[in-house]
Amino acid sequence: MQTETKHTQKEKPADNNEVVVDIDHISKSFGEKEVLKDITLKLKRGENVVVLGKSGQGKSVTIQCIVGLLTPDAGTVKVFGDNVAEMNDEQLKELRTRVSFLFQSGALYDSMTVRDNLEFPLTRILKIKDQVEIDKRVEEALDGVGLLDAIDKLPSDLSGGMRKRAGLARTMIVRPEIMLYDEPTTGLDPITSREISELILNMQKKFKTSAIIITHDMECAKITADRVVIMNEGTYIAEGSFDELKNADDKLVRSFFNETT
Amino acid sequence: MAEQAVTGYKKWLEGIGEQGVFFTGFFRNIFRGGFEWSEFVRQCYEIGYRSMMLVGITSFIMGLVLILQLRPSMLQMGAEAMLPKTLAVSFIREIGPVIIAIICAGKIASGIGAELGSMKVTEQIDAMEVSGANPLQYLVVTRIIATSVMIPLLTIIGDAIGLFGGFLALNFTDDISFSLYFHKCISSLEFIDLFPALVKTIFFGFAIGFVGCYKGYNSNKGTESVGIAANSAVVTASLWIFVIDAVAVQLTSLLFYR
Numbered sequence: 001m002q003t004e005t006k007h008t009q010k011e012k013p014a015d016n017n018e019v020v021v022d023i024d025h026i027s028k029s030f031g032e033k034e035v036l037k038d039i040t041l042k043l044k045r046g047e048n049v050v051v052l053g054k055s056g057q058g059k060s061v062t063i064q065c066i067v068g069l070l071t072p073d074a075g076t077v078k079v080f081g082d083n084v085a086e087m088n089d090e091q092l093k094e095l096r097t098r099v100s101f102l103f104q105s106g107a108l109y110d111s112m113t114v115r116d117n118l119e120f121p122l123t124r125i126l127k128i129k130d131q132v133e134i135d136k137r138v139e140e141a142l143d144g145v146g147l148l149d150a151i152d153k154l155p156s157d158l159s160g161g162m163r164k165r166a167g168l169a170r171t172m173i174v175r176p177e178i179m180l181y182d183e184p185t186t187g188l189d190p191i192t193s194r195e196i197s198e199l200i201l202n203m204q205k206k207f208k209t210s211a212i213i214i215t216h217d218m219e220c221a222k223i224t225a226d227r228v229v230i231m232n233e234g235t236y237i238a239e240g241s242f243d244e245l246k247n248a249d250d251k252l253v254r255s256f257f258n259e260t261t
Numbered sequence: 262m263a264e265q266a267v268t269g270y271k272k273w274l275e276g277i278g279e280q281g282v283f284f285t286g287f288f289r290n291i292f293r294g295g296f297e298w299s300e301f302v303r304q305c306y307e308i309g310y311r312s313m314m315l316v317g318i319t320s321f322i323m324g325l326v327l328i329l330q331l332r333p334s335m336l337q338m339g340a341e342a343m344l345p346k347t348l349a350v351s352f353i354r355e356i357g358p359v360i361i362a363i364i365c366a367g368k369i370a371s372g373i374g375a376e377l378g379s380m381k382v383t384e385q386i387d388a389m390e391v392s393g394a395n396p397l398q399y400l401v402v403t404r405i406i407a408t409s410v411m412i413p414l415l416t417i418i419g420d421a422i423g424l425f426g427g428f429l430a431l432n433f434t435d436d437i438s439f440s441l442y443f444h445k446c447i448s449s450l451e452f453i454d455l456f457p458a459l460v461k462t463i464f465f466g467f468a469i470g471f472v473g474c475y476k477g478y479n480s481n482k483g484t485e486s487v488g489i490a491a492n493s494a495v496v497t498a499s500l501w502i503f504v505i506d507a508v509a510v511q512l513t514s515l516l517f518y519r
Contacts, residue, residue: 067391096393107388110380124295125393174392 018045020178020210021066026075028061035061036072037234043178043210048200050213050221050242052256053231059214060104062231063180066212067101068092079178097125100176104183106167108155114166115151118142121174141169144206145199161192165199172203179203179211185220197223218257230256283475287405290398301403308369308404309411313418319364320419323356324348324426332434341435345442346449348427353450354458357420359506362465365412366498370473373404374494377477378487386478401478405470412466413459453517461509468501 021043028036035058043049051059064070065077068084077084079095087095108117118138122128128137142148145165155163164184171179184200185193197220203209204224213224221228221242228245230238230253238245238253246257327348335341377400380386389396428442473494480490 069387069391093393096391099391101388101391103384103388105383107384109385109389110383120394121392124395124399171392 019043020045020080021212022076022078022081023062023065024076024078026062026065026072026077028058028065028070028072035234036065038075039234039236041212041229041236043212045177045210046204046208048204048211048213048224048226050215050225050228051231052216052218052221052228054216057231058234059231060182063101063182063212063214066178066180067096067099097174098176099178099180100171100174101180102164102167102171102182102184104186106155106163108158108163108166108170110155113152113154114142114147114158117155117166118170118173121170125174137173141173142166144172144202145169161188161196164188164192164196168196168199168203172207175207177209179209181211181213181215183214183216185215185217190219193217193219194223196220200224279479280475283401283478284471286397287401287471287474290395290402291406293395293398295395295398297399297403300399301407304403304407305411307372308407309414312365312368312411312415315364315368316361316415316419317422319360320357320423321426323360324352324423324428325430327352327356327423328427328430332431342445344431345427345437345445349424349446349449350454352423352427353420354454355506355510357423358416358458358462358465359502361416361419362412362462362469362502363499365408365415365465366469366502367495369408370469370476370494370498371491373408373470373473374477374480375487375491377474378480378490381478381480382482382484382487396478401474404474405467408470408473409463409466412469413462416459416462453513457509457513457517461505464505464509465502468505469498472498472501 019042021041023039023041026036026039027034039058039062041049041051041062051062053059061070065072066079066084068087071085079099082091082095084092084095108114109120112120115138118141119134122134122137128134139148139151142151145168147162147165147169150158150162150166155166158166168184179200181200185196188196197217200211200213200220201224204211211224213220215221225242228240228242229236230245232252238248238250240248245253248254328344331344331347332341335344335347377386380400386396386400389399424443424446428437428439431437431442432439476490476494476497480486
């Protein structure tokens with residue numbers, strides 16, 4: 001599958017080197033604790049970058065800085081060439097229509113059905129008024145993640161895997177150019193984890209999105225990654241393809257892979 | 262010791278500042294356009310209709326009990342005929358609005374605090390924000406306006422039910438007719454009994470909505486925070502109701518009863 005993805009990228013060679021997210025030497029502390037220490041990362045168009053690391057290492061903080069949920073203490077985050085920290089409300093809103101974020105829990109709105117959850121970004125962000133168009137896009141998105149049967153269910157009636165898939169459909173419905181996945185397979189059984197990982201890959205192929213995937217699931221990293229970055233104690237310690245890092249000389253890097261693969 | 266006091270004072274000032282920012286954000290978003298009418302109507306239903314039974318029962322019992330408690334004293338003074346008037350004036354001016362607001366603070370402020378708190382914990386508010394939608398407009402503006410509209414309506418309904426409770430209690434003992442009782446109640450009320458009482462309920466509603474939203478929206482990210490947000494919303498909203506009531510009574514006295 002990875003080969004197929006790379007083939008897709010080869011179809012658009014001109015775009016391949018365009019850096020869509022440029023994280024340049026950022027640091028972030030919460031009180032006394034320094035969570036990010038001089039992090040630098042570039043995401044190219046159409047590329048899937050997986051950030052691997054143990055829990056509590058600041059992986060999620062990195063992607064929260066990309067959408068302006070958090071502001072780094074030092075360094076800059078540029079998305080499509082613009083510094084996120086210098087954006088006003090309107091520019092941030094505009095940015096967030098091009099960059100989607102899948103939260104760890106799926107973050108579906110409890111009080112709404114799955115249909116309403118998916119309609120929410122269509123009516124509020126894309127400002128689509130035509131109900132026929134809205135219904136079509138909602139059904140298409142749910143069909144894409146195999147959840148059409150659950151369209152009128154409430155999030156409380158869905159399993160963990162279904163919630164993640166519905167969350168994925170909600171983020172993809174606005175057809176973003178960049179996807180940020182925060183632990184997309186955490187808490188799921190191996191079969192559902194694999195399904196979600198394959199969905200992520202399919203989304204990349206179908207919509208040509210670039211993505212940063214935060215995970216500590218090796219199976220997910222293996223399926224989705226074009227490039228893997230390993231994070232430890234707030235800093236990146238290694239970068240390369242999945243196979244390169246798996247066979248790396250560094251003991252610490254190898255230990256990430258040896259535990260599960 | 263002094264250091265702790267300074268830290269506490271700083272935290273208190275920060276809290277005031279945060280509330281000021283939240284308050285400004287609320288007003289800015291009312292006039293920003295794209296008002297969420299469907300969510301506002303849903304909140305009116307949740308806040309108003311779903312609280313009606315609680316408000317009705319409480320008001321009915323309050324009216325009934327007040328007559329039963331007042332009657333022996335009034336009888337001693339030979340002022341039995343004044344019972345409908347006494348109940349009407351005390352209930353509509355003070356007891357009704359305050360009791361109903363306190364009951365609603367317990368139900369609605371805690372509900373809003375817990376709902377927004379759990380939305381915060383489960384990252385739903387963050388999801389709304391990063392999706393480019395405006396969580397303040399969708400979650401906060403609708404709830405605060407809904408409480409500001411529904412608490413006065415609930416108070417009007419509660420007042421009527423409370424007076425009816427008083428009628429039943431009086432009818433058991435004194436066999437007063439329905440029309441005579443309500444004639445006495447209504448004829449004893451003046452504009453200055455009704456208007457300030459109604460206006461202060463709008464502020465009670467605002468306080469309930471604002472405190473509930475503020476506590477929930479700014480809760481920490483942990484399940485424990487949901488309980489803290491709900492609890493703190495009830496306590497703070499109840500306190501604000503008494504403060505607003507005290508100010509309203511003073512203002513009413515200055516403006517109307519001199």
